[in-house]
Amino acid sequence: xxxxxxxxxxxxxxxxxxxxxxxxxxxxxxxxxxxxxxxxxxxxxxxxxxxxxxxxxxxxxxxxxxxxxxxxxxxxxxxxxxxxxxxxxxxxxxxxxxxxxxxxxxxxxxxxxxxxxxxxxxxxxxxxxxxxxxxxxxxxxxxxxxxxxxxxxxxxxxxxxxxxxxxxx
Numbered sequence: 001x002x003x004x005x006x007x008x009x010x011x012x013x014x015x016x017x018x019x020x021x022x023x024x025x026x027x028x029x030x031x032x033x034x035x036x037x038x039x040x041x042x043x044x045x046x047x048x049x050x051x052x053x054x055x056x057x058x059x060x061x062x063x064x065x066x067x068x069x070x071x072x073x074x075x076x077x078x079x080x081x082x083x084x085x086x087x088x089x090x091x092x093x094x095x096x097x098x099x100x101x102x103x104x105x106x107x108x109x110x111x112x113x114x115x116x117x118x119x120x121x122x123x124x125x126x127x128x129x130x131x132x133x134x135x136x137x138x139x140x141x142x143x144x145x146x147x148x149x150x151x152x153x154x155x156x157x158x159x160x161x162x163x164x165x166x167x168x169x
Contacts (some may be wrong), residue, residue, distance in 0.1 A: 017124035031117040032089035042163035100133035
């Protein structure tokens with residue numbers, strides 16, 4: 001097939017990342033530590049995990065190159081991704097395997113005061129997926145195209161805030 005100028009210049013449209021944020025009534029160090037070290041206690045595994053009610057732990061290996069994974073009641077380990085950047089207490093970036101094609105999730109923690117921290121998530125990398133993959137159900141029906149991932153991250157962050165004993169600021 002001969003490539004013409006028209007076909008050579010065609011690029012897929014950039015699919016925007018999903019961005020969500022919340023504010024936690026806690027200092028930066030404690031917020032980051034609670035997110036990473038207590039993730040298995042607050043993460044809504046009943047909806048947002050492979051093992052659902054079988055999940056007994058979620059582990060973040062705290063280093064660049066470390067794994068993030070869930071462990072089930074029978075010892076089965078299911079990977080979520082790998083940490084590609086690790087910059088405590090201000091954030092981390094990880095690959096995300098819970099999508100039809102691997103994507104990337106970046107978490108940032110920004111102090112807003114002595115006892116207030118903004119937590120942001122950016123879930124990106126949707127360009128590699130086909131239209132069918134973008135519509136495939138995730139934990140919620142409809143996939144990326146329906147906004148299910150945005151709703152999912154909103155619920156996850158709300159659950160994190162709730163783990164501090166409060167509602168979003």
